[in-house]
Amino acid sequence: MGGAADRFIQGDGISRAIAVLLLLMSIASWVTILWKAWLLRGGTRAVLHAIAAFWHADELDAALHAAARFDRAALVLPQAQAVRTAKEPASRLEASGDGALRLTRALRNGLHSALRRLQSGQILLATVGATAPFVGLLGTVWGIHHALATIAAQAGGFTIDKVAGPVGEALVMTAFGLAVAIPAVLAYNVFSRVIARIEAELEGFAHDLLARFKP
Numbered sequence: 001m002g003g004a005a006d007r008f009i010q011g012d013g014i015s016r017a018i019a020v021l022l023l024l025m026s027i028a029s030w031v032t033i034l035w036k037a038w039l040l041r042g043g044t045r046a047v048l049h050a051i052a053a054f055w056h057a058d059e060l061d062a063a064l065h066a067a068a069r070f071d072r073a074a075l076v077l078p079q080a081q082a083v084r085t086a087k088e089p090a091s092r093l094e095a096s097g098d099g100a101l102r103l104t105r106a107l108r109n110g111l112h113s114a115l116r117r118l119q120s121g122q123i124l125l126a127t128v129g130a131t132a133p134f135v136g137l138l139g140t141v142w143g144i145h146h147a148l149a150t151i152a153a154q155a156g157g158f159t160i161d162k163v164a165g166p167v168g169e170a171l172v173m174t175a176f177g178l179a180v181a182i183p184a185v186l187a188y189n190v191f192s193r194v195i196a197r198i199e200a201e202l203e204g205f206a207h208d209l210l211a212r213f214k215p
Contacts, residue, residue, distance in 0.1 A: 015146060018139035022176050029128045029184040032121040036191050039073050044197045050076040051205050060084060078110035079206050083213050100214050107206045114202055118195045129185035136177015143170025
């Protein structure tokens with residue numbers, strides 16, 4: 001560990017920049033992973049419970065209150081609240097039109113709001129997973145180049161003991177890149193499966209709301 005720290009200190013600006021970039025990518029991906037895990041902690045089950053609670057209520061206000069007890073991530077409520085929004089008096093251009101048009105617009109906006117919340121962070125995870133190995137490889141190639149150039153400038157020529165240490169430490173950058181990419185790729189795949197199921201349930205719920213409350 002101390003050797004790696006010494007190598008980082010002794011490295012040139014490009015090597016340090018690549019190492020810092022990988023560190024920032026790792027921090028960003030883990031923050032996103034933890035946040036997404038919290039957002040999707042109930043998975044499809046929480047969405048199904050919220051939808052079931054909504055339909056088991058006697059009237060709209062009670063349905064919204066019942067759904068809110070299960071919908072901690074606020075994925076179902078945007079669509080449910082769209083029904084109330086469509087029933088309010090039109091005071092703006094976006095609320096104009098007949099009742100069916102207003103309800104359709106409100107449901108679409110509510111659904112898109114929930115889908116944006118679900119998809120947030122996925123691009124970051126995909127980007128980190130796709131680019132981190134190549135960033136680590138770049139760090140390795142540049143580290144080897146810098147190490148060999150430094151050794152060549154020293155007196156005494158090339159020897160195994162002079163080459164093995166710097167080159168071996170440069171190869172660690174490739175492992176660092178993989179260590180950053182693998183959790184991001186795994187999390188992206190897991191979250192994508194959960195998001196796809198939730199999106200299907202939300203789209204079906206929006207369709208049912210339109211069929212039930214359309215004037």
